[in-house]
Amino acid sequence: MTWNKRGVSLIYEKLIIITLIVFVAVTLFLWIKNVGNDTLYWKNYYAKDVALITDLLHATNGIVNINYDVLNSPKKLEFLLQKDSIAVYDYNPNLERGKQIPTIFRFAKDKTTIITTGELSSCYFKIIQKQNTLSLEKDSFKTTICPLYPTTKKELKSVSIYVTYEDDEFTKMIGEAVKKRLETKDVTITISKEDADISIKISIHQDQKNMLKIFYPVNINIKKSEKLSCIMKNQLTLKLPGQYTSVKEESANRYSVRMQGLNTEKPGVEIEIGSQEEVEDANALKSKQSDIVNAIIKGVEDYFK
């Protein structure tokens, strides 16, 4: 077969244009994906915010405590209070501080104020100004106000709940205890998740010991799931005070692996508790399990109240 010259040049032209379009599309896609996962914006945001608050605190007279949380960032951040600035780093325990590039924002020093410099790795902290000293201190999660709507009021006698857990000794004990305690309150524990009014899944994550994660499915009942998630978060925080320096609530695709085990058509939550490997004392572990069980039971009661 023979090609004429014009035909070949047209093919080349089209190939160049297609290559360019593919190149631009891929670059744009990668760039947007990178921006979505990147913490640069949030580092900039929090560095400026904390530094400007610190600046303003110099103009106050007396003792001031500001409770601050860093929950918007897609990844955990670390703060470093320096003599004249705030530096924000990505949380990365495997990388030396010197090898990381922080986002820094300055504030004005004052000849009378002493800055207690130091590092901080927590989603909740306090900015404290007292007696001419300024410092950042780690804080634990405080409860939030949960939405009252939609109404989920129901007699516990007419409620059926599906409880599931990971194949792990710790979560198994919690799951079984939750089932037993709910039965004593006349709640029906169903074997089939399709029959349940709500479903609860208990699991463990390995990320951080002091992190609590709660996931709920995206479906027509998402508002109810959000309410359940908020109540559970508050109860777990109240029953285990000071335990959680980081709490995450997230919606998850109902067809995702994470949501397997839950009735994804009805309200439900997956409660992920930080790994308990570091708790060696058997009594401490038992007491912790008991606190988690109490929190879940109280959460269920509050949800149907």
Add this chain to the structure above:
Amino acid sequence: MNKKADFTITMIWKFLFLSLALFCVWFIKEYFTVQNLQTDLLETEVFFERMLYSPSTLSYQDPITQRYYPGIIDLDKLTDENLNKTLNYTNKKTFSAKIDLEKEKITVYYHKRWYKRLAAASFLQNGGVHTVKRTIPITYEENGVFSKGVLKIHLIKKKS
């Protein structure tokens, strides 16, 4: 027009169109993604608040009760040296200001060197700096006597 010239003009149009399409893509990308925060105005507000209300900067302190009075200016504190020490930014170019208390004919500067340089520069209003002029009615104290006056502040801030 010969065939070659015709082909070249077609190609030029095609590449112009491609450039326009790429520019649109770039514009959408820039418009819909925010990576930096503009906080210049907020920073100037924080600066004013701190200058006027910080106990160590200008606020008057009662010598007997040790209580500070935000909004009352202590004239002994209204000096270049005190301002530079109590509003001590590591980067001296960030803020500079001229403060006038006309009634007492007092003029003090914050980072005087930079103020004079930037104020004299021709790009002052639309270049790399923000300028804010503010007139603030105040009460000031001098030798135990309280008087009313007007503080005129001309602040120059380097854009961040």
